[in-house]
Amino acid sequence: MWRQLIVRYVAAAMAFVACAACGGQSASAPTSTPPPSNAIVRAKLEVTSVTVTGESLTTGYAYRTVVHLKETAGVAATIASIDLKFLSGGATVASLRHEQPISDSSNVCPANGAVDTRELxxxxxxxxxxYATTVRAIVTYTDSTTTVSTAEGSAEVGAASGPPPAQTYTLTGxxxxxxxxxxxxGARIEVISGANLGKATMADASGRYVLDDLAAGSFRLRASAGGYDAGEQGIAVPANPQADFTLKQSVGCFYTLxxxxxxxxxxxxxxxxxxxPSAATxxxxxxxxxxxxxxxxxAASGSGAAAVSYTVAPNSGVGALLGSITIQWASGRAAFSVFQYPVRTNCxxxxxxxxxxxxxxxxVPLAVGCYIGKMAIDVPWVRVLGTHGGGTLLDVRADANAGAARTGHIRFSDERVYLQITINQDAAR
Structure with a gap:
């Protein structure tokens, strides 16, 4: 009997322990939580595009660039700097590091957002x-992990703009x-003083002339023709768009130059x-x-036909000179004009x-005085459209190239070639 009581007691105790272990939970399967991930997500910045324009200066060029950025990894990126390198023919012609490229207060590209730099x-x-043909942008940035990364982009530099060309005027008469x-x-009209010094043209069969590409200002104008006394008058453009001359025939004998x-x-x-002379004696x-x-x-005087010899002294200045020799006779006079080119040592x-x-x-920037000369271009795809700044900026255009690599030249000369602009253009891509 005692043995049976002991067996029952032990069985009851074991059942109690088993029930306590179940903790009163239901019989359904226990739930679990996935372990946390140890992966670190870093910012990823992309250069979506680069916008760049160039401008010609009196000496050199200015490049204005905007870099367009986008973050794609969902983490904000702090931009430390942007390095810009401007290339021409593979060689770097200009470079600069721009810090705080977006603003003075914040240089962050938001997570999954886009931002543009200020004009750099x-x-x-x-x-x-x-002039540069390509710009390369290298963006250095960090995120909350302090990891330093870079993103790059590039773009072709468009044709350079320049200072607006000075307004010019036309004089007729x-x-x-x-x-x-x-x-x-066939009468000759020429500017003998002022900013338009040296400009000249010939009248047509009816005596009408057109003198164009004149800068605004005052100057003196001379009209001359064989068998007539020359005439002069002061002109101011654009106030005076027309200047007429009436020339008197030389009386008695007169001279033709x-x-x-x-x-x-x-x-x-x-x-x-x-x-x-018009008369032999x-x-x-x-x-x-x-x-x-x-x-x-x-001899500085005589009678009858003669050759007048003269000497022009060296010009050591960077400006051209215009002078004259006057031939006078009893009833009139005529002027022989001498134009002297400036010194070329600064070219x-x-x-x-x-x-x-x-x-x-x-x-294309030129030194003062280098534009004044005879100009020749040896290829049809290069053109000179004009000048600005008194001839210190030469407006040059080259057509697109659809074939092999090619070379053209613009040459300036007086008695020799003193300046050559060589233009090498790559083959079509």
């Missing part, structure tokens, strides 16, 4: 550099005979022109120079520009 200006003040009021065909003008290099030198002349840098050699002998196959236009 890079200057290249080296006049020997060619009629040169006519004082007695008949008929136009004098050939040629009417001469251009001389900065080195100076000796030249001559002829004077021819009884017609005397006298020559005088209006400028100290023009000296008459030998860079060669400027080399390397271009992509795309169409291109830019202002």
């Amino acid at each position: 200006v890079t200057l290249d003040n080296d006049p020997s550099h060619s 009629v040169i006519s005979d004082d007695s008949t009021r008929r136009g004098i065909g 050939s040629p009417l003008s001469e251009s001389v290099s900065a080195a100076g030198g000796s030249r001559s022109f002829t004077v021819t 009884g017609c005397t002349w006298r020559a005088s120079s209006s400028d100290p840098w023009i000296t008459i050699n030998g 860079q002998p060669e400027i080399v520009i390397h271009l992509s196959p795309n169409a291109w236009e830019a202002y």
Whole structure:
């Protein structure tokens, strides 16, 4: 009997322990929570595009760039800096690091967001550099993990804009005979002073002339023709859009000059022109120079046809000179004009520009006085559209290239070639 009681007691105790272990839970399967992940998500910044424009300066270029950014990993990115490198023909012509590229207060691209930089200006003040064709942007950024990363993008630099060209004006008029009021065909009109010094043209068969591309301002204008006394008057444009002349026929004997003008290099030198009378005898002349840098050699007077010899002193300045020798006779006078080119020592002998196959236009900086000369272009796909800043910026355009790599030249000369602009354009891609 005692043995049976002990067995029952032990069985009851074991049942009690088993029930306590179940904790009163239901019989359904226990639930569990996935373990936390140890992966770290970092910001990922992309350069979606780069917008860049170039501008010609008096010396060099200015590049204005905006970099467009986007974050794609869902983590905000702090932009530390943006390095811009401007390339021409594979060589770096300008570079600059821009810190705080977005603003002075915040330089963060939000998670899954986009942001544009402010306009980033890079200057290249080296006049020997060619205009950049490509810009490369390198963006350095961090996130909350302090990991430093970079993103890159690039773009082609469009054609350079330049200072707006100075407004120019046109002067017209009629040169006519004082007695008949008929136009004098072939008469010469020229500017002899002021900002438009050296500009000249010839009248048509009816005596009408057009003198264009004039800068605003005051200057003196001279009209001349064989067998007539020259006439002069002061002009101001744009206030005076028209200037007419009536020339008097030379009375009695008169002299004709050939040629009417001469251009001389900065080195100076000796030249001559002829004077021819209308009558074989009884017609005397006298020559005088209006400028100290023009000296008459030998006889300064005579009768009948003669050659007038003169010497032009060297010009050491960067500006051109215009002077004259006056031939006077009893009833009239005529002027022989002398134009002297400026000194060329400040002119860079060669400027080399390397271009992509795309169409291109830019202002090419020149030293003062280097534009004044005879210009020749040896290829049809290069054109000079004009100048700005008194000839210190040359507006050059090159057509797009659809074929093989090619080279063209713009040459400036007086008695020799003193400046050559070489334009190398890549083959079509």
